Amino acid sequence: MSDFLELQTLHLIEKEETNWIEFNKVFSEEQSLRDLQKLMDYLEDYSSAKLIVFRNLDYLNQFLNSTDEFRNWEKVFDRLNRLRAVTIAVIRGVCMGLSFQLAISCDFRVASSSSSLQSIEVKNGYLPGMIIFRLAKFIGIGIAKRILFMGLPYKVEDAFQIGLIDMIFSEIEEQSTIDKFIKSLLPVQPIAIQLTRRLLDESFANSYDETIGHFIAAQYKCLNPPPKQNN
Amino acid sequence: MSGKTQTGQETYLLGVATTNPGDKYWQRDLPSLFGLQNKKNASIFINSNIESRYLSLPAADDSGRIPEETSLELWHKHRKQSIHAGGTVITEVLKELNLKPTDIDYLVCVTSTGFLCPGLTAYFVKEFGFKSNIHRIDLVGMGCHGGLNGMQPIVNYCRQFNKGHGLLVCVEICSSAYVIDTTISNAVVNSLFGDGCAAAVFGPNLSAIACKPQILGFESHIATEEISAMRFDFDGSKNSFYLDRNIPYVIGNQVDQPVNALLKRFDLKIRDVSHWIIHSGGKKVLDSIKYALNISAHDIRHTVSVLRDFGNLSSGSFLFSYQRLIQENLVREGDYALLMTMGPGMSIECCLLQF
Numbered sequence: 001m002s003d004f005l006e007l008q009t010l011h012l013i014e015k016e017e018t019n020w021i022e023f024n025k026v027f028s029e030e031q032s033l034r035d036l037q038k039l040m041d042y043l044e045d046y047s048s049a050k051l052i053v054f055r056n057l058d059y060l061n062q063f064l065n066s067t068d069e070f071r072n073w074e075k076v077f078d079r080l081n082r083l084r085a086v087t088i089a090v091i092r093g094v095c096m097g098l099s100f101q102l103a104i105s106c107d108f109r110v111a112s113s114s115s116s117l118q119s120i121e122v123k124n125g126y127l128p129g130m131i132i133f134r135l136a137k138f139i140g141i142g143i144a145k146r147i148l149f150m151g152l153p154y155k156v157e158d159a160f161q162i163g164l165i166d167m168i169f170s171e172i173e174e175q176s177t178i179d180k181f182i183k184s185l186l187p188v189q190p191i192a193i194q195l196t197r198r199l200l201d202e203s204f205a206n207s208y209d210e211t212i213g214h215f216i217a218a219q220y221k222c223l224n225p226p227p228k229q230n231n
Numbered sequence: 232m233s234g235k236t237q238t239g240q241e242t243y244l245l246g247v248a249t250t251n252p253g254d255k256y257w258q259r260d261l262p263s264l265f266g267l268q269n270k271k272n273a274s275i276f277i278n279s280n281i282e283s284r285y286l287s288l289p290a291a292d293d294s295g296r297i298p299e300e301t302s303l304e305l306w307h308k309h310r311k312q313s314i315h316a317g318g319t320v321i322t323e324v325l326k327e328l329n330l331k332p333t334d335i336d337y338l339v340c341v342t343s344t345g346f347l348c349p350g351l352t353a354y355f356v357k358e359f360g361f362k363s364n365i366h367r368i369d370l371v372g373m374g375c376h377g378g379l380n381g382m383q384p385i386v387n388y389c390r391q392f393n394k395g396h397g398l399l400v401c402v403e404i405c406s407s408a409y410v411i412d413t414t415i416s417n418a419v420v421n422s423l424f425g426d427g428c429a430a431a432v433f434g435p436n437l438s439a440i441a442c443k444p445q446i447l448g449f450e451s452h453i454a455t456e457e458i459s460a461m462r463f464d465f466d467g468s469k470n471s472f473y474l475d476r477n478i479p480y481v482i483g484n485q486v487d488q489p490v491n492a493l494l495k496r497f498d499l500k501i502r503d504v505s506h507w508i509i510h511s512g513g514k515k516v517l518d519s520i521k522y523a524l525n526i527s528a529h530d531i532r533h534t535v536s537v538l539r540d541f542g543n544l545s546s547g548s549f550l551f552s553y554q555r556l557i558q559e560n561l562v563r564e565g566d567y568a569l570l571m572t573m574g575p576g577m578s579i580e581c582c583l584l585q586f
Contacts, residue, residue, distance in 0.1 A: 045500065079502070082525055195522060209278070217518040220480035227454070227485070 005042055007035040009059065012042070018182060019049035019085070023059035032060060032098070033072055040079045050188035052083065053178065054106065055090045057099035063121070064098070064129070073098065074130050077105040081197070084190035090178060091115045091165070094153060101129045104138070107197065108166045109159075110181055112174065116153035117164070123151035137204055139164050192222050242389040243436040243443045244584065245396075247554045248323035249429045251541060252316040253287035253406060258422070258542075264288075265411050265421060266296040272418040280514040280535070284425035284542040286406040287312050299411055302468045309345025309407035312426065314354050317402045320430035321359060328432055330396065332359040335432075337388045337397035338367040339381040341546045343374050344408045351402060374461060374574035375510055377401070378429075378546040379449065379582050385433050386446045396434035401547030403427055408463075410471040420472045423513055427544030429551060442562055444584035450493035457481055457577035479512070482573050483519025489581045490524060490569065497583060499567065506556055506568035507531055511538035511548045516573065533559075546572070562586045 005012035009027045013020045021039065023032075043052065064070050080087060080102070089103035091111035096118045103109050103117075121128035128148060135144040139162050147154050159165040169177035195218040203211065256264070258281045262273035287308055288297050300308070317340065325332065338361060340351035347354075350369030355361065366388060370381045378401045385397030405424035410417050436443045460475035494500060507530045509520060517531055517538070528535070533552040537544070544551060549572050556562065563586065570582040 044502070194525065198522070198525075213514055213518045214522065217480060217483055217515065218522045220477075220519070221484060221523060224480070224484055226488070227456075 009035045018051040021054050023056040029062050036076045052085045053088045058093050060099040062098045080105045084194045101131050104134045110167045111156045111165045115156045118153045120151045122148045240390050242386050242446050245432045246328045247431045247550050248320040250319045251285035252312045253285045253426045264297050275418045276422040279422050281542045282539050305407045309404045312404045313402045316428035324430045332361045335398045336395045337385050339399050341370045341377040341381040341401045344404045375545045376572035376574035376578045376580045379572045379580035399431045401429045403545035423543045425542030429547030444586045447583040450489040450581045452489035452579040453576045461575040479515035479519045483523040486523050493581045504569045505566040508552045508570045509534045510572040
C-alpha cells in the first residue's frame, strides 16, 4: 500500500501498479458526482497506475432526474473511457442506475455468481444515459433492446455468455479471481491501451479508409517516443 | 512571454473576415485539369478529405488542361490577387467593427506564396489611407504557422498601449506557388493547398461586447531536426514546395509539448479547453494531433470542415476555423479556446483565448 485518496463516498488505494477504488457510503447523487470528478482529476494528473479496479458499485445504484445531471455524469464516464489505464468493474448483487453506467464504461467487468444487471429507466419513461450507445457495441442492438426495453434483471451467466461479463467469481473467491484477471492483463502498456481502446470504440462508426489513417497516426505514436524538450 | 505574469491592457480578438480569391474547383476534377494521367497521383487528390478548393488558375486549353504558367505569370498573379483579396478582407473586418483605417495602429501582413518589395503592408497603407506612422511588419516565408507569429507582436503592442488596435492580414495565393508535373511530391502539394485570405482585428473590448475572446498567451515550439521536412526548393525558375511524408506524425508526436506548456502557465489542463482551432494542414496531421492530444473528432470539426471546403489555406486557415466557431454560436462566457498552427521549421505555434 503506497498511496491513498479519501473522499466522502469513496477511497482509493494504490498498490503496485493498480488503483483500487472502493465506494463506501451512499450520499446524494451530487456528492457522488463531485467525488468521481475529483477522482478523475487524480487519475489523470497524478496516478501512475496501469490498472484501475472499481469495487462496491452497489453504492452507486442511484438514478438521475435531469438532463444536466446526465450531461455531467456522462463527462465523467467519457473521461473514464479516455484513461491510459485498463479499467475493471467488480460487480456484486444488482447493478443498476449509475453503477450499470460506470460498469459499462469500464474496459472489463468481473461479477459474482449471484449478481445481475438491470436497467429500469426505459420502463419508467426516460433514457438510461449513454449506456444506450455503449451497450449496443458490446452485445449488439438485439440484446441491448431486450435488456433496456424489458427492464428485467439480466443474470450474470447470460451476461457472461454474450461477453458483457468477462469473468465470474464465487463469493469466497472474489480477490483471487480479480488477481488472476489482472495477471492476465499484464504487462499493461498505457499509450497502446489508450489508443487501442479508442480505435476499437471508433470502429463501429468509421469507415476502413478513415480508420487506416487513424491507425497509422496512432501506431506512429506507439512506436516513436517523443523527443525530450531542450528548455 | 509568460502567461499570467503579463500585465497591461487586456487585448481581445474583436473580429475576423475571410475571402477566397479565384474560382471554386471540385477536387475530383483537378487531376484531369492538371493533366495527371497516373492513377496513383490522381488518388492522392481523391483521398485528401478535400471536396473543393478556390484557386486562381488560367482557363483550361483545348486539351482540357490548365496551361503551365511561367514564373513571371505566377508572380504577377500573387501580386494582383494578394492586393485585391487582402483589400477585400480589410474592408470587411473594419466595416464589421465600425473602425476607420486611421484607428489601426499596427499592421501585420503574412504571406509565403510570393515575394513583394515593397511588401503588402505598403500597398495597403496606400490603398486604405492607414496612418503614415503606422507600425507594420511584412512577415514573409514562415509558412502555415505564420498567422500566429504575426499575431504576437500585435497583441504585445495592444497590451502596451491603451486603446491601440492591430490588424493581421494573412494572404496566401497558393496557386501562385504551383509546379505542375508528374512527381508524387508535387501531386501531394497540388492536391492540398487552396487560395485564401483572412483578416483579424485585435484591441480592447471597449464596448464590452459579449463573446469576444481575450488573448491570454502564446507558446512556440520549434524542432530544427526537422528543418528540411517542409520547405520550398527553387528548381531554377519556380519554387516547389516539399512535404516530408512523415512530418504529420512528427508534429503529432511533439504537439503536446507546447500545448501543455501553455496550459500549465494558466493552471489548466487539456480537458479545460472547450474549443480547438487548429490549422487545417491536411488529413494526416489532423489525425495525428487528434490521437496525440486525445481530443475528439467533434473537437476539430471546424478545422476538418475548412479543410473539406477550401483545402489547406496556409497562414490564414485557423482564422477561417475560428470564424466557423463564432458562427456556430455555441461559445459561452468563460470558455477557453486554443489556437494552433503548424509549419516549416518544424514549428508549432499555440495561442490561448478565453471568451
